Amino acid sequence: MRIRASHTARLLALAALSATGLGAVSGCGGEKEAGAPAEVAATRARQVAAAWDGSPSADAWRAGYHPMGEAVQLPRGGLRSQADKRAYQAQNFVLQGTLPTTWPKDGQVAWANGEALARPLIGAQETYKAVARAQVEDIPHLTVTGAELGEMTLYTSRGPATVPAWLFTLQNYATPLKRAAVSPSKLPPPPVKPAHDLPAGQLAPLGRLARIAEDGRSISVIAIHGVCDDGPSVDVLETHGSVVLSASVKNPETGNCSAQAKEKQVTVKLNRSVGDRILLDAYTGRPVPYGLPNGPSPSWS
Numbered sequence: 456m457r458i459r460a461s462h463t464a465r466l467l468a469l470a471a472l473s474a475t476g477l478g479a480v481s482g483c484g485g486e487k488e489a490g491a492p493a494e495v496a497a498t499r500a501r502q503v504a505a506a507w508d509g510s511p512s513a514d515a516w517r518a519g520y521h522p523m524g525e526a527v528q529l530p531r532g533g534l535r536s537q538a539d540k541r542a543y544q545a546q547n548f549v550l551q552g553t554l555p556t557t558w559p560k561d562g563q564v565a566w567a568n569g570e571a572l573a574r575p576l577i578g579a580q581e582t583y584k585a586v587a588r589a590q591v592e593d594i595p596h597l598t599v600t601g602a603e604l605g606e607m608t609l610y611t612s613r614g615p616a617t618v619p620a621w622l623f624t625l626q627n628y629a630t631p632l633k634r635a636a637v638s639p640s641k642l643p644p645p646p647v648k649p650a651h652d653l654p655a656g657q658l659a660p661l662g663r664l665a666r667i668a669e670d671g672r673s674i675s676v677i678a679i680h681g682v683c684d685d686g687p688s689v690d691v692l693e694t695h696g697s698v699v700l701s702a703s704v705k706n707p708e709t710g711n712c713s714a715q716a717k718e719k720q721v722t723v724k725l726n727r728s729v730g731d732r733i734l735l736d737a738y739t740g741r742p743v744p745y746g747l748p749n750g751p752s753p754s755w756s
Contacts, residue, residue: 493690495657496701499650500692500737506647507733508696516612516733516742519640520564520572523664523734523745524610527586528633530625538595545595548587551626552600554579562619562637570613574637579604582621582634598626607633610667612742613731647740659702660738661689664745665720671728676743678702678721689721692737698729701737 507513534540542548555578562576579602587599607620622631650658662677678687679702692699700723734743 495653496690496703496737497692499653499658500690500699500701503647503735503737503740504692504694504697504699506645506740507735508694510646512643512646513696513733515640515643517731518572519612519643520574520616520618520637521612521639521642521742522609522618522635523612523667526609526635528607528609528620530628530632531630535628539597542595542597546586546588547591547594547596548583548599549590549592549596550583550587550599552624554583554602555604556580558604564611564619564637565617566611566613567615572640574640576619577636577638579621579636582636583623586623586632586634597632599632600624600626602631604636605631605633607635609635612733642742645739645741649739649741650737657703658738659687659704661700661702661736661743662718664734664743667729671725671730673722673724674698674700674729674734675720675722676700676702677718679716679718687719687721689723691723691725693726694732697733697735698725699735699737700743 529543534543558576558578560576561573563571564574565571583599583602590596601624602621603624605620605622606617608615608617610616619636620633621636622633624631659679662679664674665677666675668674676689678689686705688703688705690701690703692701702721735741736743
C-alpha cells in the first residue's frame with residue numbers, strides 16, 4: 456500500500472500545493488509564526504468531523520469503491536534487476552504482442568463481508584497506457600508480451616477488496632504485473648468548505664496518503680513543509696465515523712530562505728483500526744487522497 460511517484464511528478468505536486476497553501480506552510484519571507492495553535496487546529500478538526508459524520512456524503516463514500524492502495528502489483532518476488540526497477544520507476548514499457556480488444560462492460564468489486572459493487576471495466580489498452588507512460592526501446596524498459604483479465608486484492612475505503620485486474624505478461628518473468636481495471640466511484644461533494652480563511656501557519660493541506668498499516672492502527676501521510684522550519688506535524692482526531700488529520704509546521708522561521716517545498720512522511724497512531732472510517736484532511740475538508748494531489752489518483756474521479 457505504498458505510493459510510487461517520479462521526481463517530476465513530485466515537483467508538479469509541490470507546485471500545485473504552492474498555489475493552494477504552501478505560503479502558509481513555508482513560513483519564509485513573512486512574519487514569524489509560532490506554529491499551529493492547538494485549539495485552532497482542534498476546532499477545525501471538530502468542525503470537519505461534525506460535517507462529515509452521518510452526512511449523505513459519508514453515506515455515499517461508504518457505498519462506493521475508493522481505492523486507498525497501490526493500483527499496480529509487481530510480479531511475485533518483485534523486479535529482479537536494477538535496470539528493471541529503473542524502467543518501472545520511469546514507467547517505460549514496450550509492447551511486443553497484442554492486447555485483448557474485448558472485455559465485459561462491468562466488473563465486480565467484492566469485499567470480505569460479502570458486499571459487492573459493479574463498476575465499469577477499463578479496457579486492456581487503456582490500462583496499459585496508464586502503466587506505460589513512456590515507451591522507449593533504447594533505454595531500460597520492461598517488455599509486455601500479452602495480457603489477460605484476472606483479479607487482485609487492494610485496500611479501499613471499505614477495507615481490502617478483490618477487484619478485476621489486467622494481468623500483463625512480462626518478458627523473462629514467470630508471474631504477471633497486475634493493474635486494477637475498474638473505475639473508482641465519483642468523489643461525493645464535501646459537506647464542508649476548505650479552511651482558506653485561517654491565518655497563515657495555523658493549518659496546512661496534506662500532500663497525500665502513503666500507507667495504511669496492515670492492522671489499520673497507524674496511517675502514514677506525506678506532509679509538506681518549507682526549508683525554514685523544523686518539519687511538519689500531524690495531529691489526529693478520531694470519531695466513530697471519521698479520522699481527521701490536521702497538518703501544520705513546527706517553528707517556521709523568517710529570514711533569507713527560499714520558499715522551496717519539501718515532502719516528509721509522517722506516521723500517526725490510532726486508538727483503534729481505521730476500519731471504514733473516512734480519512735479526512737482538516738484543511739481541505741475532503742478525504743485524504745491516495746496518490747498525487749491534483750493528479751491521477753485512484754482516490755479521485
